[in-house]
Amino acid sequence: MEKKKVVLGVIGSDCHAVGNKILDYSLTDAGFEVINIGVLSPQEDFINAAIETNADAILVSSLYGHGEIDCRGMREKCEEAGLKDILLYVGGNIVVGKQDWNEVKQRFLDMGFDRVYPPGTPVEEGIRDLKEDLNITE
Amino acid sequence: MEKKKVVLGVIGSDCHAVGNKILDYSLTDAGFEVINIGVLSPQEDFINAAIETNADAILVSSLYGHGEIDCRGMREKCEEAGLKDILLYVGGNIVVGKQDWNEVKQRFLDMGFDRVYPPGTPVEEGIRDLKEDLNITE
Amino acid sequence: MNLRNKRLSDEEFFKLREEVLASWPTGKDVDLQEAVDYLKKVPEEKNFAKKLRKAKEEGITLAQPRAGVALIDKHIELLNHLSKEGGADLLPSTIDSYTRQNRYEECEVGIEESIKAGRSLLNGFPAVNHGVKGCREVFESVDKPLQARHGTPDSRLLAEIIHAGGWTSNEGGGISYNIPYAKSVSIEKSLYDWQYCDRLVGFYEENGIEINREPFGPLTGTLVPPSTSNAVAIIEALLAAEQGVKSITVGYGQCGNLIQDVAAVRALEEQTEEYLKKYGYNDCVVTTVFHQWMGGFPADESKAFGVISYGAATAALAGATKVIVKTPHEAIGIPTKEANAAGIKATKMTLNMLEGQRMAMSKELELEISIIKAETNCMLDKLFELGKGDLAIGTVKGIEMGVIDIPFGPSKYNYGKMLPARDNQGAVRYLMTGNIPFTKDLIDFNRERLEERAKFENREVGFQMTVDDIFAVGKGKLIGRPEGK
Amino acid sequence: MNLRNKRLSDEEFFKLREEVLASWPTGKDVDLQEAVDYLKKVPEEKNFAKKLRKAKEEGITLAQPRAGVALIDKHIELLNHLSKEGGADLLPSTIDSYTRQNRYEECEVGIEESIKAGRSLLNGFPAVNHGVKGCREVFESVDKPLQARHGTPDSRLLAEIIHAGGWTSNEGGGISYNIPYAKSVSIEKSLYDWQYCDRLVGFYEENGIEINREPFGPLTGTLVPPSTSNAVAIIEALLAAEQGVKSITVGYGQCGNLIQDVAAVRALEEQTEEYLKKYGYNDCVVTTVFHQWMGGFPADESKAFGVISYGAATAALAGATKVIVKTPHEAIGIPTKEANAAGIKATKMTLNMLEGQRMAMSKELELEISIIKAETNCMLDKLFELGKGDLAIGTVKGIEMGVIDIPFGPSKYNYGKMLPARDNQGAVRYLMTGNIPFTKDLIDFNRERLEERAKFENREVGFQMTVDDIFAVGKGKLIGRPEGK
């Protein structure tokens, strides 16, 4: 079976690289083809990479707290670019400070993300969800 | 001027001796005559000592948490023994656990204590109050 | 009562036992043979002595909280929280203060009032009143070994009930549970009563049940110089061994100077083993327990976490077999189960980060160890001399004469002329030795260290230092210096 | 741009300066002469350089938090809370991440949205947007020295504004604020831009104003071996000194093995002083900063307190001049002011208990110091060789070639072939050295230590160890061992 493709990156002015490298390693290990655009990536870079590679999902990391500003309008931009219904995940430390998680999650769901992950989510959880959402059976 | 007399002790089955020794030392230093009945002292010992020495005040310490049980009825026993309106102070860690201080204080005021001190009260505070209540001017 | 350091004869023991069991109604439910059968079925991981031995072999430090409330169900809830949420490795049952004074009637009042008030009015678990049945209910509802922690000069009935209840460790000793905890119990009496407790453990050992005993290391918890508490621990270890105890955990309460604290634990372990060997007790397993700071705590919870974690780090670096954990509520009152678990978590995190790390040997550490050992020997030698070779007799005489002198001990049998204070690095030294038979060299060493501080602080060596040191940690410092120093 | 390790000429500096100040409207408010006058009036106790020097002389460790929010009034409130309630000795202003990338328009958005939302949407204080006036308002509203802490490859405008604003310290450097923080800024460019920042400080020094500079020690905060971060700190110290900087604080991020951490700080201080002397910078005051654990934290707040306090204890035992404090919210998000103060209080309590105590010299400590120094020398010697004596040129070439190689650095200018992992005592070693020019002895030493762990864990030395170690502290352990080890 052909490998599913995922675009991976850290959005905005965010330089946190460690989680990104781990996600790359683990997703590859789990059988995905990973297009890693790395840290400090604007929305456009995610979208362009997804178009170029015809990706199945975009995994956005935001660690540094500006996630709320950086992720705004991303779903709309995807649609505009013709990425209809592409899977959109976001995770990391996506807002500033310790906030009520349910509220935070809702804010990002409202922005059009399919799945939203709290701080410290194990990679395995993301991989499990991806397999489910992309109908991958081992 | 004659020295004012205070009876000092730790009530009930309480063995905490350090604060008691410090109070003894500091009160003596501040010009009081201290009758120290020490740790592990029942109500009766405080009252007998006060009667024998014709004391002006009784300072009860309770550190170990059973203060609430141990102090009950003390004012009444004083009255019965003829110690009318003797000053009655209590301090230390007078209840079990971290409780709302205002409630705790009220409970002991209701028992008839004139002053009630929270954990870690500096000795100086007790001395200042004693001087005020006993009209001692330096 | 004819106190000697000699194993109680079966005759004497069983005669005493009748009295003991008759002293409160729950005593009659203790059946030694049935208890042996019960304890034989206790799984390995719930036996205190076995878990300690394993930790010693693996070189890890276990964490144990203090905890106890009046009612059985609440106590079980508490212990399970500390085990599961807190991650405690060993569980305690702290016994309330009425039980410690054998005032079981007052415990009944406390139990009733606690039911009424919906909160514990007792500062611990009244194990005697709850009896063997209650103790077993607790034991069977938890997943870790259980120990009674108290402060009871006469804990004979308590010991009978808890061991029959499945609790495989008992803290205390004839000195360490007398002088800090009592006012007018003679040393002769408390040593004798603790021989009974030790003999009971010896009896179980002879019947194939390993039970741990732990002299209470920190004593008054307030500026106790290491050699004083080490001497007491070694005495109690020797007395316990004579009664047949095989698993002994000697303890020490943090003083705050890291090198001195590590030295104290190392000296304690080595000297306990040496003395046991010397007096012919060759099959004891000696482990150590380090108590996080036992004196007055800062009221601020974040600061308390600092004290707790520093204590945990010291325990790890010393290589103690277990550490007794304080909580962020320490300065105020008995902790909630959440605050208690918080203390354990901070402790375990620190232990985990230091796992396998030990303080390396240095000139400074070597010196501290040698000083502590020399001081300890001075006291112990004198006791043996006074007792003409009998340590029990020597101890009674020695404490009366101030050969061992515990600072701030409330007991009238304590000599009370020794005064401690911190030196310029925070190590606890002897400011006044009273009647402790130190050599001139040792007295000079202590004095010099204190003079160094006095010079730095520009004041005289004296009692004011002791007073300032008592309050220092509560105010956020180790050493009680004058303002602006 | 013609990068050499040579003091920028006044001509070059003032020409660059025009561009820099023109790059955002607030730049025009910086008037150097007026700033000198303003800074002359700053009282001694609010000058960063002076306070550090005093602490070094007294042998104490100061505590400094990280903190910054979008709006001036809220930022002032935050800093005062940390100073008064927390007891911070030195104050920071952490700069937001848009400013770090010179994206001041986005800062404007962040400021506006923060006003609307009633909470900070920026992860720091946008000092450039608030300008000299805003920075002075902050400075005049607090009672301690202020420092900018950020992660800005090109921080020239920021430096102009904060120093003119009365802030007497700036963190960063051409390597340490590039490789961990940027993706595509060349080393040549960032070294050049930081020469500007250093030259600005040199200018102030020449005008009688002491200003402190601090290379960012921890780099990526993730398993950086001591010699790698020490080498970077020494390079940045030398480059700063050439531009006229006199007060230099070299930094190190806790790795977690106590002996290695103490050795790292000692080696860092000694070697920085040696190299400065060797290259003719004789009047610099070198101080040290120790960062509490900079990698992934445990989410549980009690465990976080354990990590924080252990870090504080290490800083004290190492004798660092200051310690940068983490908070119990670390794993989740920017801390509230209360959580931040809590971290400081736990830290200060620990420092106070250890005041005056240092780790004693031992065989083990001596060995670690000598290994770190030898490794550091290998890297630095090679850079001087590559630059034919010019450290700036050598650094650009050396980083390109992997002579210095920072683990997990996001920059494409980082070589990225080095891999670290912990040994069996938790010390961070080189698993793969890539192109780092170590001697065979040093490579063997690192390897042997890792093999020891591999044997204990019954697996091969390899990348899985690195991965496990990255997650370990977050999961409550120092070393990422396989289950059941």
Ligand code: B12
């Ligand atoms: C040292 C200590 C011990 C030592 C005591 C040695 C000795 N014989 O003195 C040992 C280890 C033996 C011990 C034992 C126990 N302790 Co204790 N102990 C402490 C500790 C750590 C310090 C007490 C101290 O010496 N402080 C220094 C002195 C100078 O201060 P002080 O005692 O507070 O007294 C000053 C002020 O309070 C004030 N003051 C006191 N009384 C009065 C009265 C008046 C009128 C005024 C004006 C002022 C005043 O002035 C004093 C001098 O400055 C406290 C916690 C803490 N404070 O940090 C716990 C603490 C008091 N102990 C406690 C408990 C429960 C016990 C035990 C039951 C064991 C247990 N369950 O853990 C046993 C008690 C046994 C018994 N029968 O009493 C609890 C009490 C809990 C509660 N009230 O809810 C505390 C608060 C710890 C805790 N949080 O759990 N303890």
Ligand code: B12
């Ligand atoms: C190491 C670190 C740094 C290093 C980063 C080095 C580097 N280049 O990578 C340095 C020191 C440089 C740094 C800098 C900063 N940091 Co930082 N940093 C951390 C720290 C301690 C660990 C991050 C880490 O590497 N974790 C280990 C990796 C493996 O885990 P991870 O990143 O969480 O990623 C995993 C999961 O989250 C998940 N995941 C991540 N993304 C996604 C996406 C999807 C779809 C899924 C399914 C899963 C998933 O999988 C990953 C792999 O397991 C965290 C706090 C913490 N976590 O303890 C703060 C933290 C992330 N940093 C923070 C901040 C604010 C900063 C700074 C702005 C400085 C400051 N103000 O203090 C700068 C940022 C500069 C910039 N431009 O970005 C904040 C963010 C605050 C917030 N969100 O409210 C944190 C949370 C600390 C804090 N509490 O203040 N930091």
